[in-house]
Amino acid sequence: MRLKGSCYCGEVTFDVAGPVSWEGHCHCTMCQRLNGAPFSTWCGFKTSDYTIHDPNNFFKTYDYANSRRGFCTNCGSPFFHQYTENAKQYKEHGEEVFFTRTNITTQDKLGNVVQRHVFIETRVPWLK
Helix, strand or coil: CEEEEECCCCCCEEEEECCCCEEEEECCHHHHHHHCCCCEEEEEECCCCEEEECCCCCEEEEEECCEEEEEECCCCCEEEEEECCCCCCHHHHCCCEEEEHHHECCHHHCCCCCCEEECHHHCCCCCC
């Protein structure tokens, strides 16, 4: 099964081999600030079998705080994550690639199972 997705403007698209190995809401302060929301919902895939389609060179990545993040420079949509080798999570998730659930356009293939909440110690106090 291949899942497809895109940034907000559609200039950058991606596809990834399923199934989803991990899905959860991340409450870390980085996700909060990058997405302007109290949490981000990520889908993890235990695969290197993914492709970023970027004909206009809008997709950029940067490394910060033990992770590699990717986004579209045209619309600003962040949708990609991998742990770098020095991250404490690398041992468990180093072989995974993560895409934000909201950017996956083949939602009907995902189901409705959010398995966990992570970094709850930094969740916003105004959301119950």
